[in-house]
Amino acid sequence: MTIAMGWSTRSPRIRYPELIATYGGDTLWAAMVYWLLAWWRPRVPWPVRAPAALCIATAVEFSQLYQAPWIVALRDNPVAALVLGQGFLWTDLVCYAVGVAGAALIDALLLTKQPLPEMEHT
Template sequence: MEKNKHMRSRVLYVAITVGMVVIGLASRRFPVLGKYPGDALWTMMVFFGLAAVMPALSIARLTIGALVISYAVEFSQLYQAPWINAVRAHPVGHLVLGSTFNWPDLVAYTAGGLMAMLLMTVLRRYK
């Protein structure tokens, strides 16, 4: 029974992750609100990706994990070696790693983590 519960959860979390990717790419293509909604959605995607891989994790651990990954990627942008800049120059590399460190991105990631936490709380409450 417990295994089926986690399998259903994984399917839902993968679907939400894919949805976050689609909405995030759309927010970059049509930046009506600027780049920050895409940053918040990126952290939400990481959150639900982690939930798909480890569905039994608490909401707090998922939030911390998503924020640690998001912040680490942002701070990694301070490192500007030629090899990593070549990776960042590729469209996929740019989407995953970004290119330029920006303090306000950390605020957007935090907002995304909080929104994901709220969404997960609602999902788990109404399951």
């Protein structure tokens, strides 16, 4: 469902508000990374998966600064472009944090029902 929603933000047939059209795909891409980790390692709790997903998404974003001819050619493939991205943007890092946090919150509250950490009151 996350992948379908992300693709829909790039569809010219569906008109989303500008904020969603601009940042929704990147936000949902990071959520997808979280869900893939949850599928791959279901016994790992969300407080471990969330930082791992954010690290993976951030590493992929920073890899876009690497512009060797072989990887530029690879990114010309539409599937590889969806996975690896096209160009580094600082705003994508914010999208990734929001996407991972949203997926982890859904996971914690609705799916695994793992408790959220207690907040200290000062």
